[in-house]
Amino acid sequence: MTDATGLKGRAAELLAAHPPATTGRLDFLRARFDAGLAWVHFPEGLGGLGAPRSLQPVVDAELAAAGAPDNDPRRIGIGLGMAAPTILQYGTEEQKRRFLRPLWTGEEVWCQLFSEPGAGSDLAALGTRAVRQDDEWIVDGQKVWTSSAHLARWAILIARTDPDVPKHRGITYFVCDMTDPGVEVRPLRQITGEAEFNEVFLTGVRIPDAHRLGEVGDGWRVAQTTLMNERVSIGGMRLPREGGMIAPVARTWRTRPDLRTHDLHQRLLTLWVEAEVSRLTGERLRQQLAAGQPGPEGSGMKLTFARLNQEISGLEVELLGEEGLLYDDWSLRRPELVDFTGRDAGYRYLRSKGNSIEGGTSEVLLNIVAERVLGLPAEPRTDKDVAWKDLSR
Amino acid sequence: MSARHHLLYSEEEEALRAAVRDLLTDHCDAAGVIARTESGTPHDRALWKRLTEGMGLAGLLVPEDLGGQGATHREAAVVLEELGRAVAPVPYLTSAVVATEALLAAGARDLLGELASGDTVGVLAVALNVAPHGAWRTVRLAGGALHGELTGIADAAAADVLLVPADDGGLYAVAAGAVTVTPQVSLDLTRPVATVVLDGAPGTRVGATGPAVRRALRAGAGLLASEQLGLADWCLTETVRHLKERRQFNRPVGGFQALKHRLARLWLEIAGLRAAARNAADALVGGADTDVAVTVAQAYAAPVAVRAAEEALQLHGGIGMTWEHPVHLYLKRAKADSIAYGTAGGHRAALAELVDLRAP
Numbered sequence: 001m002t003d004a005t006g007l008k009g010r011a012a013e014l015l016a017a018h019p020p021a022t023t024g025r026l027d028f029l030r031a032r033f034d035a036g037l038a039w040v041h042f043p044e045g046l047g048g049l050g051a052p053r054s055l056q057p058v059v060d061a062e063l064a065a066a067g068a069p070d071n072d073p074r075r076i077g078i079g080l081g082m083a084a085p086t087i088l089q090y091g092t093e094e095q096k097r098r099f100l101r102p103l104w105t106g107e108e109v110w111c112q113l114f115s116e117p118g119a120g121s122d123l124a125a126l127g128t129r130a131v132r133q134d135d136e137w138i139v140d141g142q143k144v145w146t147s148s149a150h151l152a153r154w155a156i157l158i159a160r161t162d163p164d165v166p167k168h169r170g171i172t173y174f175v176c177d178m179t180d181p182g183v184e185v186r187p188l189r190q191i192t193g194e195a196e197f198n199e200v201f202l203t204g205v206r207i208p209d210a211h212r213l214g215e216v217g218d219g220w221r222v223a224q225t226t227l228m229n230e231r232v233s234i235g236g237m238r239l240p241r242e243g244g245m246i247a248p249v250a251r252t253w254r255t256r257p258d259l260r261t262h263d264l265h266q267r268l269l270t271l272w273v274e275a276e277v278s279r280l281t282g283e284r285l286r287q288q289l290a291a292g293q294p295g296p297e298g299s300g301m302k303l304t305f306a307r308l309n310q311e312i313s314g315l316e317v318e319l320l321g322e323e324g325l326l327y328d329d330w331s332l333r334r335p336e337l338v339d340f341t342g343r344d345a346g347y348r349y350l351r352s353k354g355n356s357i358e359g360g361t362s363e364v365l366l367n368i369v370a371e372r373v374l375g376l377p378a379e380p381r382t383d384k385d386v387a388w389k390d391l392s393r
Numbered sequence: 394m395s396a397r398h399h400l401l402y403s404e405e406e407e408a409l410r411a412a413v414r415d416l417l418t419d420h421c422d423a424a425g426v427i428a429r430t431e432s433g434t435p436h437d438r439a440l441w442k443r444l445t446e447g448m449g450l451a452g453l454l455v456p457e458d459l460g461g462q463g464a465t466h467r468e469a470a471v472v473l474e475e476l477g478r479a480v481a482p483v484p485y486l487t488s489a490v491v492a493t494e495a496l497l498a499a500g501a502r503d504l505l506g507e508l509a510s511g512d513t514v515g516v517l518a519v520a521l522n523v524a525p526h527g528a529w530r531t532v533r534l535a536g537g538a539l540h541g542e543l544t545g546i547a548d549a550a551a552a553d554v555l556l557v558p559a560d561d562g563g564l565y566a567v568a569a570g571a572v573t574v575t576p577q578v579s580l581d582l583t584r585p586v587a588t589v590v591l592d593g594a595p596g597t598r599v600g601a602t603g604p605a606v607r608r609a610l611r612a613g614a615g616l617l618a619s620e621q622l623g624l625a626d627w628c629l630t631e632t633v634r635h636l637k638e639r640r641q642f643n644r645p646v647g648g649f650q651a652l653k654h655r656l657a658r659l660w661l662e663i664a665g666l667r668a669a670a671r672n673a674a675d676a677l678v679g680g681a682d683t684d685v686a687v688t689v690a691q692a693y694a695a696p697v698a699v700r701a702a703e704e705a706l707q708l709h710g711g712i713g714m715t716w717e718h719p720v721h722l723y724l725k726r727a728k729a730d731s732i733a734y735g736t737a738g739g740h741r742a743a744l745a746e747l748v749d750l751r752a753p
Contacts (some may be wrong), residue, residue: 026394095395139615176459242748253750268750269741273692280668285398309478362681364400 002040002051004058007219010049011062018066029071029105032063038071038104042088045277054290067120068130071106071207074337078148079110083156083225090173090214090222099154099175111152113176113200114223118393119363124167125383125391128202130159131173137212139182139205145358149185149198151260152178152336156226157207158219163389170388174179175211182206192350193330198342227360238286239279245309245341245348246275249316259319268319271312278304296373303365306355309340313348320325320345399675400668408469411698413475421479423719428484430722432581436551441483444472445511451489452509454612460506466612469719470619470674477623479721482583484548490616495556495564495609499600504554504566516552517609518567518589520545524735525610525687526743531602534559538593539567547733549574549587557591558602565596578656581729583722611687614734615677618670618690621730624723625663625701631720632656632705639710642661652708659704662697669693685747694739695731702727 015037018031032038033047037059042048064070073080080103087099093345102108119126128141139159155176162170176183182205187195214222253260253268281304285297318326327346340351356362370376383391402410420440429435437645445451453469455461462468469490488508492515494503505514519529519594522545532541539559549555555572557565571594579585599605633656636647648651676686702724706713713720731737745751 074512250750257753262753265745265750265752266741269692269745270748270750273689273741273744274665277665277669277693280400280672284668286670287401287486291401293401297664300657300664303661304665349737363654365651366657368655369657371663374651374653374660375657376633376637376656377645379648379650 002049002055004055007040007049007055007059008327009038011059011066015063015066015068020066022310025069026107028069030268032068033101033104037063039084040099046088046096047104052290058216071104073283073340076103076106076109077337078112079106079108082229083110083154085229086156086173086213086222086226087175088135094210095175095213103154105206107152109148109151110145110176111148111155111178112226113146113149113155113157113202115145116142117144120289121361123164123223124171124393125172125388126158126160127393128157128159129163130161130172130207130371132161132209133211137172137207137209138209139176139202141176143200143202144188144197146185146198146200147196149178149200150187151336154178155200156213158223160388161216162220164387166385167383167388167391168220169217172216172221173213173219173340174207176202176207177207177211180205181242187332187334189332190351192282193327193346194333195328196335196336196337204341238282241274241276241279243279244275245352246272247311248341248345248348249312249319252316252319264315264319266311267315270287271308271315274304275308275312296369299365299369302355302359303362303369306352306362309348309352309355313345313352317349318343399672402469402471402671406468409468410471410475412448413444413472414478416448417475417479417481420479422482422721423722426444426480426482426583426722427716427719430543435482435576435582435585436484436548438551439516440481441511441551444483444485445489450485450639451493451511454490454493455497455505455509459502459509461509466616466674466677470616470670473616473678474626474670475622477620477726478627480583480726482653482718484514484516484551486617486620487516487548487584488552491613492517492556492610494612495605495679496599498608499507499564501566501599504599507554514548514551515556515566516546517606518543518546518549518555518557519606519610521547521584521586521729521734522732522736523610524739524743525607525614527610527735527739529558529606531558531560532591534563534565537627539565539591539596540593541591543589543591544577545586546574546589547584547586550576550585555589556599556605557589557596558606562602563598564600564602564605564731566599567591567594567596576644576659579729581725583726584729595670601733603622610734611683612677614691614740615673615683615687617730617734618673618694621694621698622663622666622670623729624726625659625666625698626729627722628701628705628720628727629656629659629663631707635709655704655708659701663701666694685744688740688744688747691735692737692744695727695737698727699724699731 014035018028036049040049040051040056041053043050116126130137130139147297152280155178158171159173160170161172182203184201186199188197188199189195288294328344371378449462450472452461453464480708489685493508495517508515523529532539552569555567557567559565573590574587576585576587637645639646673686673690678681706724712718
């Protein structure tokens with residue numbers, strides 16, 4: 001039933017019962033979720049069938065071929081890529097039933113309240129407080145770099161619930177209602193001119209204890225699930241050859257012989273090769289996952305992705321010569337989705353600078369590779385056994 | 394292994410790797426390889442016998458009805474990874490891959506059987522630096538005999554038979570005893586080059602040179618990436634091991650972040666090389682996109698392998714500069730490999746044509 005043939009049968013049943021041509025988009029997406037075809041590796045009743053994750057493309061292809069609408073995954077990336085796996089792993093039955101369906105259909109957008117002005121790479125030092133009051137938690141603090149906060153219905157939030165223990169142990173993980181009157185979202189303008197991110201101020205925000213994910217004080221462990229999935233989703237997209245950032249510069253090279261120089265040619269070819277090797281590395285990683293033998297390559301994909309995006313877009317601006325002196329639009333826009341390759345070369349160059357910062361800086365990721373993959377000694381941790389309230393800041 | 398998992402190693406391939414690695418651990422230690430480079434016999438005949446007679450590895454690319462194993466480039470690539478990891482001084486790439494591919498293209502059945510058994514070592518008499526898209530030197534065919542001098546012929550000193558391109562467009566099998574092979578003082582002492590002088594040597598025409606040499610060099614270039622992967626992986630593994638043990642300033646040197654980041658970057662590059670080398674080996678089995686796969690692998694592999702060896706030397710400190718420590722074997726092989734079957738820059742130039750990113 002949960003092999004490829006079975007899934008094709010299920011997809012055919014769904015299409016017969018809810019013909020895309022005559023069914024509303026949301027109705028179709030809800031029916032798809034209820035048929036277990038949203039994410040087939042999720043459990044039955046929660047949008048899946050407990051099937052191997054590698055079979056999802058079979059379903060996607062069947063439904064796309066029939067003209068069915070999708071859930072516009074780029075708009076709800078944080079929900080799909082980060083909140084959902086965390087809720088699935090740590091949520092109560094009630095939480096899973098409440099949150100996963102509208103998350104997947106896109107009816108409810110999610111954002112992530114993790115980073116703070118004083119807690120970036122050292123995320124576990126975060127200072128947003130959550131204080132218990134009967135069946136509720138009262139939350140005060142400030143979060144930053146929050147994509148989609150201005151669109152979000154819900155947030156995954158980590159906050160300090162015990163300042164008297166070392167930093168990793170006093171954190172708890174919550175689902176925060178973004179419509180609470182204590183939540184204030186302010187746009188944060190970036191070097192690109194747009195405001196893709198936000199600052200989020202939390203003042204007396206009330207969260208019912210029923211919206212806690214995992215145990216009190218166990219939030220750091222829960223957050224690891226989220227962060228692991230974030231890195232995979234940033235660096236792990238499947239691309240065709242010459243897809244992603246290399247595509248526009250290759251196109252420009254072919255169509256504008258007037259711009260070519262020998263130096264740019266050598267650099268372009270080197271980057272083209274590196275982009276192709278990075279694509280193959282990602283493909284190899286996916287094959288390992290599909291074969292049930294995950295390798296450590298995943299830790300490195302985002303590092304390569306960031307470096308190549310930056311170098312390729314930098315080359316593109318240079319290649320454009322006089323046009324490289326221009327920029328398409330500096331006005332403060334509020335994009336609804338994150339698209340690293342959208343807009344023009346100048347935008348790509350500036351936006352890709354964030355790729356080595358967001359979702360774990362390249363410096364932190366190199367430490368992770370060195371320590372967890374190569375087994376080299378860990379960085380000194382002078383704050384390991386110090387109560388959070390006694391740390392210098 | 395399903396086609397969808399073409400970048401991984403199958404269980405059979407992992408078993409083959411384990412068997413080759415065991416054999417090399419027992420019979421190809423670094424001290425022995427270093428000692429051999431200073432002897433008059435740079436090639437390890439006894440090891441070759443174990444790999445070929447014992448395990449049948451020289452015949453991996455040869456069909457079973459011609460006396461081979463009927464395996465593929467994927468298995469040969471795994472063998473080359475392990476030979477690279479040990480900088481083993483055996484003519485595997487030159488005889489069991491490059492010369493064998495030339496004979497397969499020419500359809501030289503009898504000679505293929507001899508090479509497949511390993512009893513005969515065959516070497517293509519084209520300089521090691523020539524790329525699959527490059528030009529090679531020929532010798533003169535006059536009066537039914539071959540005349541000329543060729544240089545830079547890898548493993549010629551170990552050859553029993555040479556495959557010589559002549560100026561009539563033919564490829565000739567020439568017995569090593571009928572020519573003069575003079576070893577050149579080589580940068581890489583584990584795959585030394587030699588000059589070959591033909592002074593009226595008799596040869597047997599096995600086929601047309603063009604397609605045979607191009608196919609042979611393409612396979613050599615593609616599978617060289619797996620050798621480069623193996624040697625780069627050794628360099629990283631050994632350096633990490635050394636830096637965990639080596640203490641300075643009262644702590645393991647491997648705990649310094651400047652070094653951790655260098656090694657992490659090297660690991661990333663080697664992960665890329667593994668994917669590229671696997672892709673090239675798989676494409677050589679019969680993919681539609683073989684030229685691009687091989688060219689990408691060779692444009693990527695050499696800088697990574699050379700950097701791995703250079704980083705290994707630097708991060709071993711003074712001991713890395715000694716003749717006694719094996720890291721110099723890897724540096725010399727990596728540097729020679731960066732020229733073998735075309736440089737990275739040469740492959741990039743070829744790629745510019747293949748993917749239509751043309752020069753100014």
